[in-house]
Amino acid sequence: MILKTTNLILRPWKKEDAKCLYHFAKNPNVGPIAGWPPHESEKDSLNIINTVFSKRETYAIVKDDIPIGCVGLLFHPDTNHFWGDGACELGYWIAEEYWGNGYAAEASKRLIEYAFDELNIEVIYATYRIENDQSKRVLEKLGFEYLREMQNENYLHEIFKEIAMKLEK
16 A cells, blocks of 8 residues: 655555665664664664564655655554554654654654544554653644553663553544
């Protein structure tokens, strides 16, 4: 599936994207606030493309033929939390070089429209780390509403606080 917006194309990840993904995902300012470790090599990025990014409804966010981030809908058991039957979880990240352009919101909005209109999803959840104001603003722009504060554990087994948000069809 390929989805388009005014400025972006959402498309499946390709093996050829590994070099570009590594360039952006090795940045320590990106992964940890989204819940994953910085990539350590192009091979690491290819492995992520072949596993995590190959799951259903996971898309490369492409600007001018460059994959600048990722957006996806996660379905249980691949979610961070179990939200109930018929629900999914929105996840996204944008390369730091492209922050501040509204691309996370633009890509997420298109995927949400697709989820509600074509996939018959009734409710979408999302979480952000309590200190991640950028992600909070993205979710607020999309119309998500505060649900509750939660605790989670990161890839280093450290406990952190996050805010859960909810968007209904």
